[in-house]
Amino acid sequence: MIPAEHESTEISAGLSLTVDLAAVAENYRIICQHLAKGATSAAVVKADAYGLGMEECSRTFHQAGCRFFFVTSLDEALAFRKIQKDWPVATLHGLGGLRNIHDISAYYQNNIIPCLNSLEEVRLWHAAAKQTGQRLPALLHVDTGMSRLGLPPEEFAQFKEHRDDFSGIAFLYVISHLACADEPDNPATEDQYKKFCDIKEALPDIPGCFANSAGVFYDPKLHFDMVRPGAALYGLQLSPRQPEMQPCLYLTAPVLQLRSLNKGDPVGYGSTWRVQKNNSLIATIPAGYAQGYLRCLGNKGRVYIHGTECPVVGRVSMDLVTIDVTEVADRIKCGDRVEILGKNRRADTVAAEAGTIGYEILTSLGKIRPRLYLR
Structure with missing residues (x-):
């Protein structure tokens, strides 16, 4: 459940989503403590700060000392600009x-910095600079092994040859x-590191930014001039080398109804689960x-109530979930709150049950409104 210091009279009658901004700030400090000199x-505050809220998290990071932010798109950057005009x-x-060239004016008019991912983008941004008569800031993204975004080797070779242009x-x-x-044992990281060192050698005057959350804790040699963590800031555990981050998101729901059922009774759509023994107690909560x-948590997921993990039984419905609470039958009642996500039910744990990653859990459940922020 939510720790006592997180309790609030503002909890709603239904689902309650609470973001602990003190934990968000502490996670940023943990990362800074592990940085190379x-x-x-x-x-990284993309996807509405991984579901926790871009505005509140960005202000929290800035108060903790952060002076550079990453989002995905122009739309997200414009939303960020409504929060702060100068960061x-x-x-x-x-x-x-x-x-x-006319379509990209919103970038430089709003002081938004693009990560240029291709030689074509480099040329277009340079043309915009010439048109405006000012040098425009940008980041140069060079691919070292993701084969996703960034200049591929052949384009980087051309960039080096014509950089003065x-x-x-x-x-x-x-x-x-x-x-x-x-x-930690995947050789791809060392291969990417060597390639990035070659890139930095070719561009000694441009600072380097290489490490993501997992990279921060992989080896300080990956830190270069700036790291750009995302997931670790929000409490996710990415690597066995990573210290324990603080959970930031708490999601609870009240018990709507309790049903006493007997062996063989069906529960949920499709009757995919049947009661295992007589006098079982099934609780229904307003989440789906x-x-x-996630629907795939049907017959797989677990929740936490009264000091006990209880299994999700039956299919997850659009807005209801059923739980076998027989183990706490002597102390549960309607209105008691069930921890879906929190200190006892970390996002990474729920993700493992769903066969996914913590990123999806945070960004999915983070859409719930309203959010309560604790500072």
């Missing part, structure tokens, strides 16, 4: 597929993205896939 940490914010999706761009950082840093509780 001279390195700083940005904060540096970069779009990981670069110019978002736009190919016309792009004098209109002020390159703040050269970046790349790690694919396997959450797997419409609220972001």
Whole structure:
């Protein structure tokens, strides 16, 4: 359940989503404590800060010392600009597929920094700089092994050869993205590191930004000038080398109804689960896939109530979940709150039950409104 210091009279009658901003700040501090000398940490606040709220989390990171932010798209960057007009914010999706110089004006008019992901984007951004008569800031993204975004080797070779042709761009950082840093024994990370070192050798005047959350805790040599964690800031555990982060998101729901059932009685759509023994107690709570509780957790997931983990039984419905609470039958009643996510039910644990990753759990359940923020 929510720790005593997180209890509030503002809890709603239904689902209650609470974000612990003190824990968010502590996670940022934990990351900073592990940085190589001279390195700083940005904060990735894409996807509404992984479901926890871009505005509140960004302000929390800034108060903790963060001075650079990452989002995915122009739309997210414009939303960020409504929060703060001056804090540096970069779009990981670069110019978002736009190919016309007039279409990209919203970037430089709102002081938004694109991560240029191709030579075509570099040329377009340089053309915009020439048109405006000012040097425009950007990040240069070079692919070292993700085969996703970023300049591939052949385009980077052309960029190096013609770099003087792009004098209109002020390159703040050269970046790349790690694919396997959450797997300590995967040789791909060392291979990417060597490639990034070659890139930095070719661009010694541009600071480097390489490590994601898992990379922060992989090895300090990956830190270069700035790291850009995302998931770890919000309490997710990415690597066995990572210290324990603080859980930031608490989701509880009240028991709507209790039913005493006997062996063989069906529960839920499709009767996919039947009661195992007589005098079993089944609780129903107001959560379902419409609220972001994944349907695949039917007959797999667990919740926490009165010091006990209890199994989800039957299919997850659109807005209802059924739980076998027989183990706490002597002390449960309607209105008692069930912990779906929190200190006892970490996002990574729920993700393992669902066969997914903690990112999906946070971004799915984080859509619930209203949110309560604790500072």
